[in-house]
Amino acid sequence: MKIAVASGKGGTGKTIVSTSLALAVSDAVYVDMDVEEPNGAIFIKPEISKEIRFTVPIPEFYEDKCIFCRKCEQACVYNAISIIPQTKKILFFEELCHNCGVCKYVCPVEQAIIEKPKSIGTIRIGEKAQLKFIDGILDLGIASAVPLLSGMKKYIPNGDMVIVDSPPGASCPVVEVVKDSDFVLMVTEPTPFGLNDLEIALGIVKEMKKPHAIIVNKHESNNSLARTFAKERGEKIIMEIPFEREIAENYAKGIPLSNNEYKEQFLKLIDNIKEGKI
């Protein structure tokens, strides 16, 4: 079973919930797919046993073979190629390339375009006692995380309890993670910002018809914003983590919610999800 922990707004506690949950289950797989800013390792403190440089195919252009027909330039929807027939020059803007393979497909000349692997990030595999750990770190200056996310999936073992820390937001990278999850835990905070972003993220999860529930972080007894929000929309809040300076201070030091009280709550949560009670 695969549980994705998502949030909409950044900084609501996605990482602390997903790492605490994984540590509570212990015999599970924790996957940090927040590859732009991966922080799960700070809390899990795994021993890394393997690092894999992840590559995507990127075209290389050979001016000596090119006939300057401009077919690749016209076919590239990302405007990553400029051909100047007069001076027999090919300009390739690597940072615009989406590695789709169209240029090579339309090229009528053999060997004028050859695809070579280009590193866009690192996938790390490790463990912490029983817990298996996988994270992805996107290289700086790489525009899209999606190929790395889809590449990481190949390293996730089948059959285990898998807990995935998703990227924030409500766009492509989140969809890439949520699309093959069995359950989505949405972590929010009871502020107008948190709830506005939650609403957008819920839109995706609902459209993809994924079973889901809300965890409210930084809950305060006198603040009913999140409860009202959930009630009005028929959504379920399954956990409220209080707003406490101690939690924030522990977080600052890389300490997750690890005391027995939380451990029990998280284990019960997992059981309820497994049994379809939520």
Place this chain on the structure above:
Amino acid sequence: MKEILIISGKGGTGKTTLTASVAKYMSKKVICDADVDAADMFLLMKPEIKKKMAFKGKSVAIINNELCTSCDLCRKRCRFDAIDVVDGNYTINPYSCDGCTLCTLVCPANAIKMEQMTVGEWYVSQTEYGKMVHAKLFPGAENSGNLVTMVKRQAHMLAEEENAEFVIVDGPPGIGCPVTSALSGANIAIIVTEPTFSGIHDLERVYETAIHFKTTVWIVINKYDLNLKNSEKIEKFASEKGIDVVKKIPFSKCIIDSVVRGEIPADNCPELRVVVENLINNF
């Protein structure tokens, strides 16, 4: 004209709270919310929308199942895993489709066409504190650097018309395409961070991204007293990198309560107000 961009790397460090507070107290500015993926500044600025425009994003492929011969070529060739067989029909998942057109080229039956999608809206609005350009990306749309570029361009044009001296921009989190789009053309990038291991890690990554653009970088440490040791580390990082403007905001219940009420926190909380005034004097 100067563009002041506020970014964070890590989400939830207080980027929007600071931007709204600075935006209210500075003069001769156009306000711009470029965090189009999670556009929240409107909740504090309460804009009245004057102009609304559709934002056309990428095109996605659509298969005509009457023409499709189920040859499987498109599914095999697609590098974005966007093509599935659902109930015997070849179908393109619009969320996964990158719009590259490869499937339309390989299809021997000419069964696949491209269609442009409206993926968001952008607005020009009036707020109590000045004009504002903002946008909304529809859920699941491409995490769009293009929309970031669009709202920034509109904000700059508006600033020209209004003879404004500043454009103040609430930027996206992370280090990817939306952030690099936001950094392009910014004169000062203020990175809002927090004294947590996650905050420091992300600060270093977003700093490296920002200096590629030769932008002047300033740092604001929010909730600095949560962990004084980590705050010292950030200050040390700043001094090593030659960043001369570093401001600190304490962990404050007042700021959180203001945001919960939908009020601009600098109005109520002197500990934030003093930092805001100080930043503005340095612009």
